[in-house]
Amino acid sequence: MPDKAKIAVFISGSGTNMAALLYASRMADAAYEIVLVASNNPEAGGLSLAQAEGIETFSLPHKGMSRADHDSAMEQAVKDAGAEYIVLAGYMRILGAEFVDRWAGRMLNIHPSLLPKYKGLDTHARAIAAGDKFGGVSVHIVTPELDDGEILGQLKVAIQPGDTPEALASRVLFAEHQLYSRTLNDYVSRERDPAYLLDKVRQLALALPETHERESHGSPGWRAGSEKSGKYFAYFNDQHHGSEHIALLVKTGSMDELLGLVEAQPHAYFKPAYYGASGWIGIILNRSGVDWDHVSDWLERSWRSVAPKSATKLIDAADEF
Structure with missing residues (x-):
């Protein structure tokens, strides 16, 4: 519970x-x-x-x-x-x-x-x-x-x-x-509530430049770049593969970072099945005290790892104002 x-x-x-x-x-x-x-x-x-x-x-x-x-x-x-x-x-x-x-x-x-x-x-x-x-x-x-x-x-x-x-x-x-x-x-x-959490994540993800949503293996995902060649930077995971978590999956910088975060903050992070082996971390959303500014920062960081340079320049220019 x-x-x-x-x-x-x-x-x-x-x-x-x-x-x-x-x-x-x-x-x-x-x-x-x-x-x-x-x-x-x-x-x-x-x-x-x-x-x-x-x-x-x-x-x-x-x-x-x-x-x-x-x-x-x-x-x-x-x-x-x-x-x-x-x-x-x-x-x-x-x-x-x-x-x-x-x-x-x-x-x-x-x-x-x-x-x-x-x-x-x-x-x-x-x-x-x-x-x-x-x-x-x-x-x-x-x-x-x-x-x-x-x-x-x-x-x-x-x-x-x-x-x-x-x-x-x-x-x-x-x-x-x-x-x-x-x-x-x-x-x-x-x-x-999964619908509420998905809506929150969707709003944050689609606020990033050149981002679109596409389902992947039954889960909502978000890609940076064109519809044809865009790359995934986030997935919404609603208790998939036997997990008890409703989570946002994003890319980390390394397996060491992923494992360190999971060990230090198990209430907030976990290593998801399948995706975890490739360095994706799960941010647990169905818990008390979720910091949505922190979630937004993770989305932007993951987005930057795959976004076209033209898109990152747009957000960098916006940050200067």
Whole structure:
């Protein structure tokens, strides 16, 4: 079974969404586990719940600290816990843009409205005042702009005649508890989904000059050069030849390099059947913490080993700007 994605949850209060995430993580099909609950409020009720459930906690009041210093301390706690994603669950403090940018694509938030409607506060009162038929909840990627990232999931909640913001909020909370864990599970699972991984690799490979895709022995491959005489520099391997890995195969400089990488980082590399004998290495993609910039660097390096000089000159010229 693949390793579960490691999650840090930030809270400021009772932590009901954190609790829903925690208990959902203990279902047999959960793709994530919570390794840290952190708060800017040492009195947050969710901290004691997490502690009782055996989850590591961290708390640090933000009063008297600069935003950058507090963000840095929270981030260090996340790193110390080995978390790969940050999930905001009632964290009532805006994070600095630099912090958010460092976790781009790996920080999620839940917001009590049907975004893009009603960003910010007082969402239920605003929905009722506007005469909307539905309130609701959204889970989205966190960006430096408030409540503005890609929407990953939503649930509608009917607004009833005579509703008050408090009554609507209580029903929306039920929807939050259902939506957040399922959306988070789907989001972290896609990084182990062959179709998602293939699409990521394809985008990176085809961004290289004079590159085209061609199937080889049932697997997608990418060649540099013309359709007629191009040479392969990468293959996508979806658990072929009895392997448990979904992997990108690229060319190394030597067998010594290949074997050294496999020995030093067996969680990231392996020697693939058949291809390995010719110096191709497998980069394991169906694991936590894949560095896609590193994957991109490997693709370019392998591409350079077979690409026409005219193509390498193009990319060298682009790198100068």
